[in-house]
Amino acid sequence: MPGKLAIVPAYNEEASVGFVVDELHAHAPDFDVLVVDDGSTDATSRAARDAGAAVLRMPFNLGIGGTVQAGYQYALERDYDVAVQVDGDGQHEAGEVFTLLEHLRSNPDVDMVTGSRFLSIDEDSHRSTRSRRLGIAIFSRVLSLVTGQAVTDPTSGFRMTNRRGIALFARDYPHDYPEVEAVLMIHAHRLRSAEVPVSMRPRTTGVSSINASRSVYYMIKVLLAVLVGLCRARPVVEPGDRSPVVAESSI
Numbered sequence: 001m002p003g004k005l006a007i008v009p010a011y012n013e014e015a016s017v018g019f020v021v022d023e024l025h026a027h028a029p030d031f032d033v034l035v036v037d038d039g040s041t042d043a044t045s046r047a048a049r050d051a052g053a054a055v056l057r058m059p060f061n062l063g064i065g066g067t068v069q070a071g072y073q074y075a076l077e078r079d080y081d082v083a084v085q086v087d088g089d090g091q092h093e094a095g096e097v098f099t100l101l102e103h104l105r106s107n108p109d110v111d112m113v114t115g116s117r118f119l120s121i122d123e124d125s126h127r128s129t130r131s132r133r134l135g136i137a138i139f140s141r142v143l144s145l146v147t148g149q150a151v152t153d154p155t156s157g158f159r160m161t162n163r164r165g166i167a168l169f170a171r172d173y174p175h176d177y178p179e180v181e182a183v184l185m186i187h188a189h190r191l192r193s194a195e196v197p198v199s200m201r202p203r204t205t206g207v208s209s210i211n212a213s214r215s216v217y218y219m220i221k222v223l224l225a226v227l228v229g230l231c232r233a234r235p236v237v238e239p240g241d242r243s244p245v246v247a248e249s250s251i
């Protein structure tokens with residue numbers, strides 16, 4: 001029977017990952033939970049297993065992209081029909097998984113739904129630091145221009161995909177700082193994406209992958225990757241063809 005999978009990337013998140021798994025079991029009981037431990041040096045795997053999640057442990061620290069891609073490969077191999085990414089640091093609210101699912105279910109044309117904290121009217125929702133918001137605003141403008149639709153939260157890792165999205169991301173997923181490029185990949189492969197408002201929480205434990213100097217590197221690297229992506233040919237799809245697009249020239 002087709003199922004639904006929550007993919008939880010986690011690197012040294014022993015303090016929060018058990019809570020994330022518990023919350024998913026409580027608020028998204030239809031979803032199997034897979035924690036992908038990205039070569040943590042703490043007890044992330046044990047905490048995830050103790051909370052009842054399946055655990056895939058990377059042999060060394062791959063970075064967020066490789067970790068998430070491993071989750072999509074697991075989903076593809078086990079024939080899941082829906083996969084949602086939920087960060088292991090507790091920033092994403094399991095209660096909002098249903099918001100994404102409802103949008104995906106009621107819009108069969110949409111292949112990926114992203115939870116956007118900037119569409120939320122919840123005043124308390126975490127919207128990141130001022131400098132990060134500047135970077136997000138730049139990526140939003142660029143991606144909105146390229147895709148021809150409003151992209152308000154291009155760095156959100158709270159995303160749900162259908163089988164077409166799972167097939168694409170299992171085969172190819174950007175490496176580090178992958179979220180912006182992943183939106184572009186969906187567009188390049190002529191899949192469709194949408195955003196829905198969600199509230200998010202600030203990270204309260206563990207260590208962020210993005211500090212001041214890395215955010216400058218992030219901006220430059222991702223903008224370059226977007227530019228290169230634009231130069232690549234988009235696969236040609238016959239009108240009405242909605243099969244998974246897995247062209248060789250993926251970005």
Ligand SMILES: Nc1nc2c(ncn2[C@@H]2O[C@H](COP(=O)(O)OP(=O)(O)OP(=O)(O)O)[C@@H](O)[C@H]2O)c(=O)[nH]1
Pocket residue numbers: 008009010011012013038061062063064067086087088089091157203207208209210
């Ligand atoms: N820091 C880090 N996180 C990773 C890595 N691999 C997987 N992750 C997980 O990827 C998720 C997103 O990473 P974060 O560092 O929280 O990125 P972010 O949410 O944009 O940044 P913050 O708002 O500061 O938390 C978290 O659940 C991490 O545990 C890695 O190599 N480094």
Ligand SMILES: [Mg+2]
Pocket residue numbers: 087089091203
């Ligand atoms: Mg985080």
